[in-house]
Amino acid sequence: MTYQLNNKKILVTGGAGFVGSNLVRALIKQHNAKVTVLDDLFTGHLKHLDGLDYEFVQGTVEDVNLVEKLVSEHQVVFHMAARNIIVSNKNPREDLNVNVVGSFNVFAAALKYGIERIVYTSTSSIYGNPQTLPIAEDDRKSFLSFYSASKFSAEVYAKAFHEVHGLPVSIVRYSNVYGYNQSPSNPYCGVIGKFIDAAFKNEDIRIHGDGEQTRDFTFVTDAVDATISAAIYDKAIGNEYNIGTGVEISVNKLAELIIQITGSKSSIVHIDKRDIDNIRRRVVNIEKTRHDLKYQPLVTLKNGLTETISWQQKHYTMSS
Numbered sequence: 001m002t003y004q005l006n007n008k009k010i011l012v013t014g015g016a017g018f019v020g021s022n023l024v025r026a027l028i029k030q031h032n033a034k035v036t037v038l039d040d041l042f043t044g045h046l047k048h049l050d051g052l053d054y055e056f057v058q059g060t061v062e063d064v065n066l067v068e069k070l071v072s073e074h075q076v077v078f079h080m081a082a083r084n085i086i087v088s089n090k091n092p093r094e095d096l097n098v099n100v101v102g103s104f105n106v107f108a109a110a111l112k113y114g115i116e117r118i119v120y121t122s123t124s125s126i127y128g129n130p131q132t133l134p135i136a137e138d139d140r141k142s143f144l145s146f147y148s149a150s151k152f153s154a155e156v157y158a159k160a161f162h163e164v165h166g167l168p169v170s171i172v173r174y175s176n177v178y179g180y181n182q183s184p185s186n187p188y189c190g191v192i193g194k195f196i197d198a199a200f201k202n203e204d205i206r207i208h209g210d211g212e213q214t215r216d217f218t219f220v221t222d223a224v225d226a227t228i229s230a231a232i233y234d235k236a237i238g239n240e241y242n243i244g245t246g247v248e249i250s251v252n253k254l255a256e257l258i259i260q261i262t263g264s265k266s267s268i269v270h271i272d273k274r275d276i277d278n279i280r281r282r283v284v285n286i287e288k289t290r291h292d293l294k295y296q297p298l299v300t301l302k303n304g305l306t307e308t309i310s311w312q313q314k315h316y317t318m319s320s
């Protein structure tokens with residue numbers, strides 16, 4: 001059985017952010033949904049939503065009254081608002097307040113007002129350094145950052161709301177998403193945006209550590225499709241899903257690919273690791289997602305990088 005999002009009133013927290021804005025676009029364009037975005041614009045930008053017909057409310061998920069009011073006016077919620085890993089490690093209390101208490105506020109309001117579907121966006125950081133690869137959803141969790149602790153705490157609350165009160169919540173765990181609207185001028189931007197920017201400028205591509213650390217990079221349209229499916233498929237309720245590609249690539253290889261596609265004269269240099277660079281290998285098992293959500297990542301890394309490079313060239317003049 002499936003649930004239809006068409007013409008539904010949908011609240012997207014964090015909808016002005018990177019993944020959130022791509023989701024809002026898909027909900028409006030593909031599902032004709034009536035979308036409200038709640039965002040405090042901490043890292044989000046309204047320019048990501050240019051040309052779309054939506055409502056915007058500037059505010060924080062920490063504000064219980066605001067969250068309750070907004071949730072009560074909608075049928076579906078995608079909860080994506082979060083402080084990122086760098087902020088989380090610098091200021092764990094801020095991370096706790098937004099990522100855990102803010103999420104609790106959203107889940108509690110969703111229960112109180114009988115939301116029909118709610119999706120929470122978590123992260124594959126919760127697996128730490130995995131014992132086996134590719135990582136399956138039930139594998140050991142390990143918390144090598146405050147961010148992973150807060151994101152998983154919110155998952156646990158989501159599950160409790162589901163198990164105790166039947167909240168129709170699903171959880172998606174993203175693995176390194178990249179693509180449109182990942183602004184390279186954002187200091188918290190992922191590695192791909194930064195490497196592309198350096199490549200445009202023919203500057204050194206600076207890799208923290210030896211570059212042999214691996215990741216599973218997911219193009220944003222694939223992540224968005226899976227997130228929407230998590231709201232649509234009944235089977236997803238009360239469940240959690242890895243969202244990735246199942247393809248492992250080292251950061252050195254990623255940098256080489258970016259140099260090759262851009263035709264840049266950049267060199268790769270290795271610099272000191274940061275405290276957040278403590279996960280050696282990551283690639284996720286997507287079999288459960290394929291099975292339950294009919295998920296199929298459609299964009300290869302090479303095609304996704306080519307798309308991201310042309311998007312970044314068009315939207316950012318940082319290279320000039």
Ligand SMILES: NC(=O)c1ccc[n+]([C@@H]2O[C@H](COP(=O)([O-])OP(=O)(O)OC[C@H]3O[C@@H](n4cnc5c(N)ncnc54)[C@H](O)[C@@H]3O)[C@@H](O)[C@H]2O)c1
Pocket residue numbers: 013014015016017018019020038039040041042043044045059060061062079080081082083084098102121122123124151173174175176177178190
């Ligand atoms: N991008 C990735 O690779 C990735 C990987 C794993 C998980 N995630 C998760 O996906 C979600 C979206 O991440 P993103 O990459 O788009 O990051 P982002 O920083 O671009 O988006 C987060 C959005 O939430 C907003 N926000 C932050 N605190 C808020 C608050 N207190 N109240 C309201 N809005 C607030 C920000 O302004 C921003 O628009 C997050 O929950 C993140 O933890 C992302």
